[in-house]
Amino acid sequence: MKTEKVLIPFNGYLVAVVLLFSIGTTIYGFITNYLVLAVASLLLSILLIKGFVVIGPNSSKVLLLFGDYRGSIKQSGLFWINPFYNKTSLSLRARNFESEKIKVNDKMGNPILISVILVWKVNDTFKSTFEVDNYEAFIRIQTDSAVRKLAGSFPYDHFEDERATITLSTNFDDVNIALENEVTQRLEIAGIEVIESRIAYLAYAPEIAHSMLRRQQASAVVAARHKIVEGAVGMVDSALKLLADKEIIEFDEDKKATMVSNLMVVLCGDSETKPVINTGTLNQ
Incomplete structure (x- = not known):
């Protein structure tokens, strides 16, 4: 399996000087009726112009040459590359994703509502572009899958399982670590780095919420x-x-x-x- 290859492009400012010289030669050729020189300089100028690429901070370009992966540019600035490269832009900035509230069953089978917040960024541009079809949709689906697995691994609280060492409603740090590990494993194939993953919303489903509240109140009394x-x-x-x-x-x-x-x-x-x-x- 291929991995990301960071490409070092030509300095765009140096090529800009060559472009100015080529444009000047083109003008000189037309003025002096030296058409061969003028046409050659014009074609060279067009090729040089098409090869310029501007990359902003925390952005990248994935380069293909006739379907063959040639590398990725992660530097910011003005560069010149082969004008025949097919360029795909990718953002390297950190982004937030908040999942929808989904109804799942905890370890004891109780229906609960849960959602998570995921902070992520693209780490491997090759995997994000070519290993999955749409990495943003892939993140949403795999995060929901990880949440369902997490909810089924722990009870909601100690009322259902008094011997449980970790519960969803009390051990937030342990649960978030388990969630982050699960999501990281699932998103590794897409070249995504998980910066942070935590539970954003957690509650019993409406159909049992009232009964569970009365049970908690009775236990407190x-x-x-x-x-x-x-x-x-x-x-x-x-x-x-x-x-x-x-x-x-x-x-x-x-x-x-x-x-x-x-x-x-x-x-x-x-x-x-x-x-x-x-x-x-x-x-x-």
Whole structure:
């Protein structure tokens, strides 16, 4: 398989001096009726003019001679090349590509919506021109394919797979690295250099988004309740020990149970508690 060959063209300014001399010779030949010299100089001037090429910064020209690849020019400036070369222009600038939001299934089979942003540029002009039919369309299709494979490799979050070390919604750096590696491998055949690849949008598909939100909210409530109960038990234990150490009151098992029950209700309840004053004994 052929690879890119960087061509060093002639300096265009030196050829421009030769062109001026040729034009002057043409004029002199017509004035002096030396037609052979005039025609020869005119043909030479036409060939010289057709060979000039101007290349801007971060641009390139791919050159073919009767279907044979001769090389690529990546320098910027004014140059002169064989006028019979067929020239194809390619931009070497970095470009952005944002994929459409596509619906795919994650590792656990849940439908999700995902899109990515790809920063890329042409690195090998030969591969971009001749190894694929249309490298921009090739980038779009292969990026979508890489996104589908990535989404199927990881769960959306830890709710579905608690043992997962990497999830799409939490481990952004790891997921973006995996995405970049996948896209780089797919675009290498087209001579494309992937500068950056990252997830731009990620969410559950609309048909399950509400259910997943309720599940997350329920999990958050359970976690909060667990924390509240854990703290309340510690506070009750501290209160009982402090009362016993200071010998403020002596509790039997029934009184301890009653006090623990009351304190747990106060500490774990959702609504604000209202005190009740007992003017009798503790058993009343």
